[in-house]
Amino acid sequence: MQIHYSSEEIGGLSRFNRANLINSLSGVKSCSLISTIAKDGIANLAIFNNIFHLGADPALLGLICRPKAAGGHTISNIETTQHFFINHVTKEFYRQAHLTSAKFSEEVDEFEVLKLEKQYHDGIAVPAVKLSPLQIHCKLEEIIPVKLNNTNIVIASVKNIYVAKEMITNDGYLNFNKVPIIASHSIDAYYEVKLMDRLAYAKPFAEALSILNME
């Protein structure tokens, strides 16, 4: 049975139910810890699943940051130091990842509080999350303010990729089932992901052929 929520009905929901519903709409997505450092060197970790692909050449990623008035340290650190890591989250540390959303004060280093080991890479001041099988070193390119609700779209170029060897397939694709990478949904839900198929390049009026076993 199909249920219909109109704008009016959405507006009439309690704040909590509306947030759960509206945050559900964009779907289940891989979740990451973004690591940054502040001007004084204190490291910060924050959970994100609003990261999107913007282009392959040049390699660009985007992420949505809440209004600065909401006090997130991630965007102010990115503005100050330009560099950050996207660290994909696994089953092994999703609870710690979730806890980064608690309102820790600025002087708290979430790596330390949550007992997540830092990994430093040559020439990069920001630490990565050692347990993460896919660490992406990014550099700020542009912050686009969204006037409609004061959020900010951070656009960054991909500078270095550190990836578990077993994820790399012959054609460059990273197989997310070779490591226990998880996804998140809405405000508080976590999902496992299971590779089901890969399909050949689509052509008009042709069949969708599986290429999963050709890897």
Place this chain on the structure above:
Amino acid sequence: MQIHYSSEEIGGLSRFNRANLINSLSGVKSCSLISTIAKDGIANLAIFNNIFHLGADPALLGLICRPKAAGGHTISNIETTQHFFINHVTKEFYRQAHLTSAKFSEEVDEFEVLKLEKQYHDGIAVPAVKLSPLQIHCKLEEIIPVKLNNTNIVIASVKNIYVAKEMITNDGYLNFNKVPIIASHSIDAYYEVKLMDRLAYAKPFAEALSILNME
């Protein structure tokens, strides 16, 4: 073992391998068919997984569209008619969803070619995909051009939600495991998703408590 790709090494990959690698970085995401109509009324379907949550109040979603020069019909239809549907994809029709990425000419109605039934809702000219358990009717609010690579960020408000009743939980959250909704990854991979946990609101220096069985 950890493998390192520097900017130079990424730039040195073949176009195909680089696209597979870079498109893998943002992770596995729920995938949708966006339905639109052109000025002359011809319906269009296009597969997307670059859809993000921008805000709950007002309810706003964003999506990334390729440069207009690449000839996508979705963004030109949205500009012309303002309205569109995001239709979440299930196991039942992911192959048809994949085939919408084939370069069909403008006068082709992908619903018809791919044998996906239309569902019309009261007062909305754009059809939804009948098989989809989560159909989101959106209205264009703003198109933000990204100068770095000529992509466009489409920002839309949520006007109506049509959802399978079994997905709705008591607190408003939509459980993606009550229907066979799938996710996609990089250019051609499709994943199943399996709800693993829901965690209580995070507080500093507290444990991450599961609320999965409290639904």
